[in-house]
Amino acid sequence: MRILSIGNSFSEDAQAYLHALAEQRGIDLTCVNLAIGGCSLQTHWENVEQNNANYLYGINGGAWAEKPVTIEEILKTQRFDVITLQQVSGFSGQYETYQPYLNNLAAYVRELQPGADLYFHRTWAYEIGSPHGHFPFYDCDQEKMYRALCQACESACLVTGATLIPAGDVIQALRTTVPAFDYANGGESLCRDSFHMSVTYGRYAVALTWLATLSGKRVTPMPFMDLDQGLIAEIVKVVNEVVFE
Numbered sequence: 001m002r003i004l005s006i007g008n009s010f011s012e013d014a015q016a017y018l019h020a021l022a023e024q025r026g027i028d029l030t031c032v033n034l035a036i037g038g039c040s041l042q043t044h045w046e047n048v049e050q051n052n053a054n055y056l057y058g059i060n061g062g063a064w065a066e067k068p069v070t071i072e073e074i075l076k077t078q079r080f081d082v083i084t085l086q087q088v089s090g091f092s093g094q095y096e097t098y099q100p101y102l103n104n105l106a107a108y109v110r111e112l113q114p115g116a117d118l119y120f121h122r123t124w125a126y127e128i129g130s131p132h133g134h135f136p137f138y139d140c141d142q143e144k145m146y147r148a149l150c151q152a153c154e155s156a157c158l159v160t161g162a163t164l165i166p167a168g169d170v171i172q173a174l175r176t177t178v179p180a181f182d183y184a185n186g187g188e189s190l191c192r193d194s195f196h197m198s199v200t201y202g203r204y205a206v207a208l209t210w211l212a213t214l215s216g217k218r219v220t221p222m223p224f225m226d227l228d229q230g231l232i233a234e235i236v237k238v239v240n241e242v243v244f245e
Helices: 009-015 018-024 041-050 071-077 101-112 142-160 167-177 201-215 229-244
Strands: 002-007 030-035 056-059 082-085 117-121 163-165
Touching: 002 009, 002 071, 009 018, 009 030, 009 117, 009 201, 018 030, 018 201, 030 071, 041 071, 041 101, 071 101, 082 101, 101 117, 101 142, 117 142, 142 163, 142 167, 163 201, 167 201, 167 229, 201 229
Parallel strands: 002 030, 002 082, 082 117, 117 163
Antiparallel strands: 030 056
16 A cells, blocks of 8 residues: 655654554555645645645655655656645644635545545644644634544545544543543653654554554554553554544
């Protein structure tokens, strides 16, 4: 399976361990990320219209290519089975910022890659107390941001026919059901800077969510890096519940 994400730093978080986790399970997966930090759907569409070579090209969660690329050249020269889109995190709960850019992007991707399945990445709410400049859009309330982005992403999938990748649901479930990740009560934050995923359990949980969603297979606990096996089991349980139940 070949996957292309047209995204930003949050798709970088999602893909960081995706290839490694798939390889560990014997799944042949190539992950390509076209990323611009903080990039919105509007900017992605403007880059398509102007054919701007503004994108970093990353593969399998590893090093970035030195030469920036355009969306068009990648879609015209490579074949993908899955293409993912997402909104920039601050606007993720504001559906009015999605359109008409999301519909335009979806149509463009389908025109150039008619054999690819389209997915939409539901990202996560910011950590409690985050100083991110867009958190006031949601009254600096994590639960309010989560509810808003859920509603917006449901609308995005409805109008485009894309399949949802419920990464944000897994992160919120871990925060509210696993004491080790209950940041408000002294648990570990799943974010490294209050909005990007931590390089340990945050990125692991999101990548596992992508793997379960894209493969259609329940995941099982397996050792990974130096992560605690008990917490891995907790994450696996939540991922399977969110994706399949």
